Amino acid sequence: MNAKKILVWLLVISLLLASFCACGDKDKDANETEATTDAPVDTSPVQIEDAGVDFWIETNAGFESAIEGSAEDFDFEITNGTVTILSYKGTKEHLVIPTELNGHPVTAIADGAFAVPEEEKKDPNTEENTEVPEEGTAEEEEPEKEPQVLLKTLIIPESITTIGTGILARCETLHSLQTPLMGANKESAQYLGYLFGALHHEDNARDIPASLKCLRLTGEWQSLPAYSLFDCNDLICLSLPKDVTVLEKFAIFNGASLRQIDGLENVTVFGDRSLMNCSSLQIVTISDTAESIGYGTFEGCMSIRSMTLPFVGGSREENTYLGYIFGAAKPDFAKGFYPRNLAKITLTTACQTLGNYAFFECESLKEITLSASLASIGVRAFYGCTSLWSITLPDAVTTVRELAFAGCDALTTIHFGSGLTALGINAFYNCDSLSEVVLPASLKAIPASCFAGCTSLESVDLGGVTSVGAEAFRHCDAIKSVTAHGEVKFDAGNSSIKSLLEAQ
Structure with a gap:
């Protein structure tokens, strides 16, 4: 009986001790919360890291490793003195398509030329042939097919003027691609999914492999067409042709993994929502020569930490408040549209006035460098x-x-x-x-x-x-x-x- 009483008392004491410790922890948490509530404002200079050398070495390694193919690597035909590539049979994983084969210019790539064949699917309703060969007879063996090399890098030269549909269909190992076209020819609709068998830009996300991380566009482009890189949400790095000065509406919509865009500094006209939901972009630099930035160009770009701008808002004359380019229809609404980490802004010498409500309620902004030519603040x-x-x-x-x-x-x-x-x-x-x-x-x-x-x-x-x-x-x-x-x-x-x- 005494032993039972002792056990009961020990249990009661242990429960009381546990309760006391829990209360102590709560008080400690409350004190810590109270201590951090009035933390001083961080006045240290804002440090913004770019993508970094290692990032660019890693993402561009495939281009550096690419080797030019030879006539033995391709099935091709020559018509009217020009070469059309029909298929690839080489062993190079990182491939540069040559500009000439057998002394003739390479100008076209046929439908599905580099496509990976679809796997043969067995019909579950069809019984397999289980017939046993007669004794003394040998079963005929089909010759083994050489496995197709799975491309990791492909560089298409600017000599190519015609591209068939789905040339890269099911190329699920492709990491890096350089191309002068995203359509059948310069006059046709341009969207990246075309090269992978997509019939419409809305199919980009379905047909472009998740393995594709790096895209270089080359050739004579003056603008990046509307919806051309729509839903290319696995791309990490993008290089625009040097002559591109216009991004049309929704051109790079939902580029969720893009960390940096080479050539963006040359763009002078940004269409509405042209970069919407590029949610991994951290640093944005816009040229002094820029003329306009469309409504919601950077809407949903919630990782932006630093911007260099020649003016604030849509243009020098209209919609002169920062929230406009983030999708705010009025300055009063801007607070809910700014990237939560936008801490640093630099205004270039092209900025001569700050309009009314320019940075209205931009609560994350810590540091701003004003243009030396700035005359008035609204x-x-x-x-x-x-x-x-x-x-x-x-x-x-x-x-x-x-x-x-x-x-x-x-x-x-x-x-x-x-x-x-x-x-x-x-x-x-x-x-x-x-x-x-x-x-x-x-x-x-x-x-x-x-x-x-x-x-x-x-x-x-x-x-x-x-x-x-x-x-x-x-x-x-x-x-x-x-x-x-x-x-x-x-x-x-x-x-x-x-x-x-x-x-x-």
Whole structure:
């Protein structure tokens, strides 16, 4: 009986100890959560890694290994002095189709020339022949077929002007492909699946093998046709012809694995949703010569971390807000369309103005380099950019409009250029991490509520300012130092800063 009581008491004590430990862990978790809630904003420079040398060596290795085939490698016919390749019988896994065979130019590839034959399927309703050969007779053996070499790389030369359907059907080991055509000829519909037996671009995903990772397009292309690389979601690297300046609508739609596109920097016109759902792209560079970026060009490109742009939005004149190229129909909706890791933007010298709502509520943006030729910053241009911690206004900037930086509550530093002449009402409203303001000699007036709500502001140098608008520094109770370089007139609501200046 005593032994039973002892066991019961031991069980009770162990349960109490377990309960106590669990509560301790919960308290610890709660304390850890509380400690991390108010973590300081990361103000270290944004580090953006490109695809890397190893990546390009790995993905382009097949092209470097490719060997030119000879007449013995092909079945072919010569018609009117030109060669059509009928089939491949060689042993090279990494193959370059020659531009000539037996002294004649190679200009065409026949239907299914490199296709892998379909496996023969047994009909389950047909009985196998189980007849036993008579004694003393030998069963005839069919000669063994040489196994077809499964291509891993194919380079099609620019001498090819005609390509039959399905030349690469069922080539499920093909890793790298270089081609001047994605259709029967230059005049026909162009979509990559044609080479693999697809009858329509909508069949690209079904018929293009998942093994195909690298595509190089060559030849005289001025534009990449609409839907040509539609649903090519296993491609990792893509090289565009150097003369391609236009991506037509949905040209590279759903390129989900593409990490980088060589030649994108030469494109000047991007069609609507031309790169939609290229969700592995991380770095985007658009040329100074670009004319337009279509609606939703980068919609669904959620891995983009860094962009270099010649203007913000659809063009220099229309739809001048960043959310437009990510699929936001209005600036107010942009917040839900930005890539969640878009941290760094560089504006090239071609960018001379930032329109209203340019980066409205781009909460992930930490770092921006403004164009040296930038002249003006529009209304609410950086409104609600809650991760932006530092900004330098070039000397060319003369105007910063109303609410331009309102709500940038991580902004600790702002450097004003020497050409600034006008600030808008509430321009820096509620920038509650801003600690110091040094205004240039070129600025003569601070408008109403310009720095209102900058609760961490400690030091103000008024530069050339002679007039301070109503409540310009409302709720800036941390100010300890004010410097003026001449007589300054203060409107209502500035008694504290005025008194501080007079007391110095």
